[in-house]
Every structure is written in C-alpha cells, then in structure tokens.
Amino acid sequence: MKGVEKFNELVKSFASLPTIGKKTALRLAYHVCIKDPLLGSKLAYNIEESIRMIRKCSCCGALSENELCEICLDNGRNKNIICIVQSPKDILTLEESGSFDGYYFVLEEANDECIDRLKAMILKQNAKELFFAFTQGINSDALVFYIEEKLKSLKLTYTQIAQGIPSGVSLENVDFISLHKAINHRTKLD
Numbered sequence: 001m002k003g004v005e006k007f008n009e010l011v012k013s014f015a016s017l018p019t020i021g022k023k024t025a026l027r028l029a030y031h032v033c034i035k036d037p038l039l040g041s042k043l044a045y046n047i048e049e050s051i052r053m054i055r056k057c058s059c060c061g062a063l064s065e066n067e068l069c070e071i072c073l074d075n076g077r078n079k080n081i082i083c084i085v086q087s088p089k090d091i092l093t094l095e096e097s098g099s100f101d102g103y104y105f106v107l108e109e110a111n112d113e114c115i116d117r118l119k120a121m122i123l124k125q126n127a128k129e130l131f132f133a134f135t136q137g138i139n140s141d142a143l144v145f146y147i148e149e150k151l152k153s154l155k156l157t158y159t160q161i162a163q164g165i166p167s168g169v170s171l172e173n174v175d176f177i178s179l180h181k182a183i184n185h186r187t188k189l190d
Helices: 005-015 024-034 037-053 088-097 112-125 138-150 176-184
Strands: 078-085 100-106 129-132 157-160
Touching: 005 024, 005 100, 024 037, 078 088, 088 100, 088 176, 100 112, 112 138, 129 138, 138 157
Parallel strands: 078 100, 078 129, 129 157
Antiparallel strands: none
16 A cells, blocks of 8 residues: 555565464554554564564573673572473573573584583583473484584483474474373483
C-alpha cells in the first residue's frame, strides 16, 4: 500500500524474524504503531539496548552483559560437569528448566580454537564429565565423536541427553517435563 512506506518496512522487518509470517508481521506492526505505541517505543528501546549490551561470555559462550556470565561466576555450581550445547539459547532453556547445576560450554563451531577453549575450561575446573545436550541426529553424533577424539587424552566420562527428546527438535521447543526427565536420565556414551 502506498503512502505508508514506514509501516510497510516495519511489517517486512517483523516478517524477517524466524517463525513470523506476513499476517503475524502485519498484526504486530499494527499493534505497536496504532494499538499500543508506548509498547512499540519500549520494544524499540529494549532492542537497541540489547544489541548494545549483550555479548557472549568469554569463557563459555553464554549470553551476558559482562565479560563473564553469571553462571561462570557462580562458585556454587557443580564444577565436575560441563554441559556442551550448540547455541546460547540452549543455556537459557536448560536454566529455565532448573534441571542442571553444572557449567556450560557453547560449541557453535567445531574448530581447534573452540576445542582448545573447551579443554582449558575442563582443566581449570578439573571437570570429570562432559554432558552433550545436542539436538539428536547424525550430525550431532559425528560432532560428539569428533570432540571425544580431540579430548581422548583427558580422563572424562561422556554423557548425552537421554532419548525421549524427538530427533530434530531444538531444546527451546521441548516442554520442561520432558527436558527435566531427559537431563536426569542422561546416558553414558561408550
């Protein structure tokens, strides 16, 4: 529609977000422009502040407003276990479930630099177990095998999230009961 180019751009911006279709984008744009412009201003401010302030923890890769995240700074957590996840979003999901009390490591890329950072974390904490909380699938299995090979000089127990979380489903889409059971019934890798 002509004469509302700014509105059209806003709809396009919303539609470019994951899981937001054109109709939902239109409803959201209308809501923040017409129905609740104060919410629109607050949303714009929060987006701008988040972009400016949020970074990845230099130790584990979690989201943080500081050099180190609150989890890495928490000495009350279980130092014996490190949960390896594929995305900082996975940490948010696991923390919200309240099922895990160890530390995390985000493995977004399986390269030597990332493996070296993981190894340094394991040695610093004297960790005994690596717990893989990956989305189930062939690629994840290959990644687990790769990490085991790279760290075979260390005496570690390797576990993975228990079956029961459907293959191909991201952690953020799993209900907390299933997630809790999967964490508490994780299996040892041979």
